[in-house]
Amino acid sequence: MKRDESFALFAQIDRPLVAPSLLSADFARLLEDVRDVEAKGADWLHWDVMDGHFVPNLTFGPPVVKALRRHTDLFFDVHLMVEAPQRLLEAFRDVGADAFTLHIEADPHAHRAIKAAQSMGMKAGISLNPSTPCEAIRPLLHEVDLVLVMSVNPGFGGQAFIPWVKDKVARIRKMLVELGRPHVPISVDGGINAETGREVVEAGATVLVAGTYVFGAKDRGEPIAALKSIPLPREGK
Ligand SMILES: O=C(CO)[C@@H](O)[C@H](O)COP(=O)(O)O
Ligand SMILES: [Fe+2]
DSSP states (O other): BBBTTTGGTTTTSSOOEEEEBBSSOEEEEEEEHHHHHHHOOSSSEEEEEESSSSSOOOOOOOEEEEEHHHOOOOOOEEESSSSGGGGGGGHHHHOOOOOEEGGGGGGGGGGHHHHHHHHTTTEEEEEEOTSSGGGGGGGGGTTOOOOEESSSOOTTTSSOOOOHHHHOOOOOOHHHHHHHTSSSSSSEESSOOHHHHHHHHHOOOOEEEEEEHHTTSSSSSHHHHHHHHHHHOOTTT
16 A cells, blocks of 8 residues: 555545554565565555563664665654653654654653654654553544554564553444544554454454564465454444
8 A cells, every 4th residue: 555545545445444563574675575575465564663661672763764765755653762752853753753652651742742743744653562551642632643542561563462552453443433533543553463363343443553473474465464454444433
């Protein structure tokens, strides 16, 4: 799916979008892995940016995004697990990030950062850790373009899905419906496979981020197709 198509589609889609998480790709073959998942039907690319402070891990930053931006027209979904994420707005805009998603726990001025990201032409997302209550993001639901619900504690790939996060997805979808914004995408991130993917889609998710499940497969086309075959619940169900 091309960069400029994906957000216009949320009011019409009947299946979730699939965002392979590059954290589980082979960093020595990043371009080959990106080309592979693109050819096999990935809708977005999910970038886990970590600073060693907000989470106890370090990954990649704008230079790596820039290097791959030249090779693909996929939508770049940037998940910032960093403190003070607003410092990085320009840097990620300049290298071609499409969505800038910050953690509510990382920024007491999250609303300012969201408005700034949008004014720079990026989609703005808000993310919350498993133990952060949904209420913490409620005021922002009026204005965000994307909600990223963590279904593991952020920092690492390959962790087990936390099942009670499904209730949070359902609560956030209900809040969005009540606000008259039913098509705002909810993305779920952590421990996603065909089974957990189905569960979160039933709860209201419309984007599935998957690292280990996609990049750990011999043929990445199989997990991508399995996630894309999950039907979205019909409206009014
Ligand atoms: O943001 C994160 C981890 O902090 C994720 O995007 C992971 O990369 C998902 O990996 P899997 O749980 O699917 O292996
Ligand atoms: Fe992520």
